[in-house]
Amino acid sequence: MSESGLSYAELHEAWPALSAGERVEGFSLLSRAAAEELFDTLDARDQLELILNMPSSERRLWLRLLAPDDAADVIQAADEEQRGPLLELLDEPTRKEVSALLAYAEDAAGGLMNPRFARLRPDMTVDAAISYLRRQRAEQVETIYYAYVLDNQQHLLGVVSLRDLVTAPSDRLVRDVMRTATVTVREQTDQEVVSHLFAEHDLVAVPVVDEEGRMKGIVTVDDIVDVVREEATEDMQKIGGTAALDAPYLQVNLAEMLKKRVGWLAALLVGESLAVTAMERYQGAIAQAAVLASFMPLIISSGGNSGSQAATLVVRAMALGEVRLRDWFRVIRREVATGLGLGSMLGVIAFGLTLVWQLFFTRVLHQPGFGEHYLFVGVCVACSILAVALWGTFAGSMLPFVMRAAGFDPASASAPLIATLVDVTGVVIYFSIAGIILRGTLL
Amino acid sequence: MSESGLSYAELHEAWPALSAGERVEGFSLLSRAAAEELFDTLDARDQLELILNMPSSERRLWLRLLAPDDAADVIQAADEEQRGPLLELLDEPTRKEVSALLAYAEDAAGGLMNPRFARLRPDMTVDAAISYLRRQRAEQVETIYYAYVLDNQQHLLGVVSLRDLVTAPSDRLVRDVMRTATVTVREQTDQEVVSHLFAEHDLVAVPVVDEEGRMKGIVTVDDIVDVVREEATEDMQKIGGTAALDAPYLQVNLAEMLKKRVGWLAALLVGESLAVTAMERYQGAIAQAAVLASFMPLIISSGGNSGSQAATLVVRAMALGEVRLRDWFRVIRREVATGLGLGSMLGVIAFGLTLVWQLFFTRVLHQPGFGEHYLFVGVCVACSILAVALWGTFAGSMLPFVMRAAGFDPASASAPLIATLVDVTGVVIYFSIAGIILRGTLL
Numbered sequence: 068m069s070e071s072g073l074s075y076a077e078l079h080e081a082w083p084a085l086s087a088g089e090r091v092e093g094f095s096l097l098s099r100a101a102a103e104e105l106f107d108t109l110d111a112r113d114q115l116e117l118i119l120n121m122p123s124s125e126r127r128l129w130l131r132l133l134a135p136d137d138a139a140d141v142i143q144a145a146d147e148e149q150r151g152p153l154l155e156l157l158d159e160p161t162r163k164e165v166s167a168l169l170a171y172a173e174d175a176a177g178g179l180m181n182p183r184f185a186r187l188r189p190d191m192t193v194d195a196a197i198s199y200l201r202r203q204r205a206e207q208v209e210t211i212y213y214a215y216v217l218d219n220q221q222h223l224l225g226v227v228s229l230r231d232l233v234t235a236p237s238d239r240l241v242r243d244v245m246r247t248a249t250v251t252v253r254e255q256t257d258q259e260v261v262s263h264l265f266a267e268h269d270l271v272a273v274p275v276v277d278e279e280g281r282m283k284g285i286v287t288v289d290d291i292v293d294v295v296r297e298e299a300t301e302d303m304q305k306i307g308g309t310a311a312l313d314a315p316y317l318q319v320n321l322a323e324m325l326k327k328r329v330g331w332l333a334a335l336l337v338g339e340s341l342a343v344t345a346m347e348r349y350q351g352a353i354a355q356a357a358v359l360a361s362f363m364p365l366i367i368s369s370g371g372n373s374g375s376q377a378a379t380l381v382v383r384a385m386a387l388g389e390v391r392l393r394d395w396f397r398v399i400r401r402e403v404a405t406g407l408g409l410g411s412m413l414g415v416i417a418f419g420l421t422l423v424w425q426l427f428f429t430r431v432l433h434q435p436g437f438g439e440h441y442l443f444v445g446v447c448v449a450c451s452i453l454a455v456a457l458w459g460t461f462a463g464s465m466l467p468f469v470m471r472a473a474g475f476d477p478a479s480a481s482a483p484l485i486a487t488l489v490d491v492t493g494v495v496i497y498f499s500i501a502g503i504i505l506r507g508t509l510l
Numbered sequence: 511m512s513e514s515g516l517s518y519a520e521l522h523e524a525w526p527a528l529s530a531g532e533r534v535e536g537f538s539l540l541s542r543a544a545a546e547e548l549f550d551t552l553d554a555r556d557q558l559e560l561i562l563n564m565p566s567s568e569r570r571l572w573l574r575l576l577a578p579d580d581a582a583d584v585i586q587a588a589d590e591e592q593r594g595p596l597l598e599l600l601d602e603p604t605r606k607e608v609s610a611l612l613a614y615a616e617d618a619a620g621g622l623m624n625p626r627f628a629r630l631r632p633d634m635t636v637d638a639a640i641s642y643l644r645r646q647r648a649e650q651v652e653t654i655y656y657a658y659v660l661d662n663q664q665h666l667l668g669v670v671s672l673r674d675l676v677t678a679p680s681d682r683l684v685r686d687v688m689r690t691a692t693v694t695v696r697e698q699t700d701q702e703v704v705s706h707l708f709a710e711h712d713l714v715a716v717p718v719v720d721e722e723g724r725m726k727g728i729v730t731v732d733d734i735v736d737v738v739r740e741e742a743t744e745d746m747q748k749i750g751g752t753a754a755l756d757a758p759y760l761q762v763n764l765a766e767m768l769k770k771r772v773g774w775l776a777a778l779l780v781g782e783s784l785a786v787t788a789m790e791r792y793q794g795a796i797a798q799a800a801v802l803a804s805f806m807p808l809i810i811s812s813g814g815n816s817g818s819q820a821a822t823l824v825v826r827a828m829a830l831g832e833v834r835l836r837d838w839f840r841v842i843r844r845e846v847a848t849g850l851g852l853g854s855m856l857g858v859i860a861f862g863l864t865l866v867w868q869l870f871f872t873r874v875l876h877q878p879g880f881g882e883h884y885l886f887v888g889v890c891v892a893c894s895i896l897a898v899a900l901w902g903t904f905a906g907s908m909l910p911f912v913m914r915a916a917g918f919d920p921a922s923a924s925a926p927l928i929a930t931l932v933d934v935t936g937v938v939i940y941f942s943i944a945g946i947i948l949r950g951t952l953l
Binding site for chain 2: 073083084107108168189197200201205210211229230234254258262265266267268269270271288289291292293294295298299302303304306307308309312315316317324325329331332333335336337339340342343344346347350353357358360362363364365367368369371372373375376378379380381382383384387389390394397401404405409412413416420424428434436440452456479482483486487490491494496
């Protein structure tokens with residue numbers, strides 16, 4: 068604990084609940100080492116907030132502590148008009164690097180990479196390579212554990228790990244110990260694709276090259292952990308029927324929160340109003356047999372729930388790369404079989420529930436319940452549930468494919484969207500089935 | 511491409527679509543190097559399938575290729591009765607290590623760690639330490655980039671990176687260059703907590719210690735990438751209203767898939783049948799004013815959608831550690847304000863939609879539409895939507911807290927569960943409001 072009585076752990080713990088002013092104040096009370104440690108654990112948004120609220124004399128110091136890729140993230144998080152002044156705080160070579168990084172899309176490999184990596188020449192000896200790497204300071208290169216072998220035009224020839232070097236005879240040439248078959252990504256490669264590569268090959272770092280094979284930087288696995296978390300968060304929020312928040316939940320203000328949430332809800336409300344018009348057609352049937360209305364929540368929610376399940380499973384499988392666009396037919400086959408199975412089971416349960424409630428109403432409450440034709444009502448409900456569960460499962464599993472084929476994020480096939488889609492058609496399915504089964508009894 | 515005409519890339523590409531037999535056959539056609547590369551990219555489940563389908567002479571070879579933590583994962587994935595024979599295939603020291611790892615919960619740090627890490631003594635010189643690390647082969651230690659300094663009782667004293675060693679004077683002692691303030695985790699620490707530490711501190715490896723501070727192994731960041739993906743997948747599937755699949759979507763057979771999905775759907779169906787009984791009470795009102803039934807899907811789905819949103823946002827924020835149990839009151843405050851805002855906007859839109867549809871029915875279709883009291887109906891719908899959206903938002907944001915406080919996974923507060931909960935109460939809210947507003951006109 069520092070003399071001020073404020074420790075790293077205390078401030079770190081309280082951080083989410085503090086205002087911007089309190090954060091700067093707390094931060095200024097930390098020892099230099101504790102402040103650096105805390106600064107490192109903050110995300111780009113918090114680092115920016117802190118820097119902007121510091122006296123301008125200190126801003127330069129803290130911004131310069133960051134590696135070029137991290138500095139670029141901070142500047143990216145700033146408003147348009149703040150970016151220029153922030154860039155000015157950097158030293159000349161870093162400013163050039165950061166400006167280059169800012170030109171890449173935030174979610175591309177180019178936007179993630181650090182342009183400072185260890186470079187070797189193929190004709191160096193192992194001994195010379197090791198002593199070159201030993202002289203690299205932490206500010207100069209992201210890691211010395213992987214060194215990249217480049218020719219004079221910066222083309223990537225191979226990669227050599229420090230481990231390979233220290234275990235090789237010291238007079239061999241780098242070209243003879245380097246590995247040539249190495250995984251690379253392009254500057255424009257989407258970060259989700261990059262994260263799949265890391266997960267699949269258990270990579271620690273991956274080189275980023277341009278279309279001519281010239282090396283531009285490296286992406287390291289610690290950045291990928293953040294990418295995987297971010298991408299999953301975004302997908303989950305979309306599936307839940309919100310626009311991606313792009314910030315921690317507790318840090319989004321009310322206006323922003325409403326904006327991110329009302330869009331989908333309003334669109335779904337308008338869509339759901341089609342169900343109102345569909346219901347209009349059946350007002351006669353409902354007036355004749357009000358009992359039909361009672362089962363409506365049951366039936367449409369079964370469709371919505373089956374659809375949410377299917378959509379969520381397919382969206383996640385797509386995000387993990389387990390299911391690709393061309394797998395659509397395999398998925399249909401599986402989901403139709405699953406939908407039939409689920410629908411049958413739910414139909415049987417619903418029929419049983421109808422009987423149980425009927426007994427409860429007539430024997431316990433001495434009320435008419437679903438009326439004398441309750442067995443027909445039960446069959447009608449069971450068949451409708453089978454149909455909507457099958458339809459929900461089918462629609463929920465296919466909509467992500469439609470979204471992706473149309474160039475949208477499959478996660479936009481959200482649970483609420485599927486539920487709404489299935490609600491509207493569910494009403495039509497239910498009353499059509501009722502029209503057939505109950506003709507001559509209730510209708 | 512090997513002589514057989516089958517390359518790593520071709521087999522890797524086709525892999526998800528192949529049967530177990532085809533996989534083994536394809537695998538046997540690869541060159542040794544390509545086979546090893548492919549084997550490395552497979553997950554534990556696929557590695558197990560491959561090993562079990564190989565001739566027994568080859569099983570030993572491939573199982574022994576794996577590091578102890580990976581071998582433990584493979585054996586963990588096997589059925590109870592296969593585990594013994596698989597363990598028998600390992601050499602004696604590895605068998606002991608793997609058996610120790612199998613005793614840990616799969617999702618605890620102990621289940622993730624590799625017990626083979628580089629150990630140094632504090633009184634070694636830097637020079638001696640480097641040459642000791644140079645002699646470690648890949649099978650002996652997971653990484654030589656981080657070495658752990660232990661006393662005679664295996665207590666962790668500090669950590670030193672290979673980078674620190676190669677840049678330090680060769681005659682200094684390890685104790686003088688090592689870092690002592692290092693992040694550690696306990697064997698029982700949940701993997702989700704471990705992954706938060708990696709994300710926050712940008713760690714590459716973290717030492718696992720027992721309660722007496724004796725070092726047991728290391729968890730490396732490449733395993734954490736998998737953990738983060740797995741945990742997000744599990745949460746997403748739960749939010750979508752399924753049990754966690756625990757396997758890639760296309761590899762779950764139909765019976766297993768039905769089992770994972772029908773549980774929640776059946777429970778929700780039973781829950782939703784409460785809405786049927788709630789509706790029973792209002793059959794009189796519906797028979798009098800069938801128009802009320804038309805708006806039911808609209809109203810209950812608005813509640814369900816607002817609830818799904820809120821639940822998804824809060825569950826994800828909890829998983830990321832952004833929201834903790836004691837933040838419940840801050841979340842209520844935010845969500846009540848958000849629910850009021852969303853509900854008001856949706857209510858106004860719904861009122862507008864009622865007018866638009868009424869005009870459409872009466873002017874275009876020359877039908878009665880919602881009848882002469884359509885303005886009262888519109889007000890009733892708007893007020894009900896405000897109420898259910900507020901209630902949905904409140905219930906959706908609080909249920910994850912209730913789940914966590916009760917010791918369950920907050921992700922079990924799934925979108926379908928919230929939707930069902932809100933449906934049942936939504937019916938009561940709607941008809942109660944209708945009873946007040948429409949008394950004397952329609953009711």
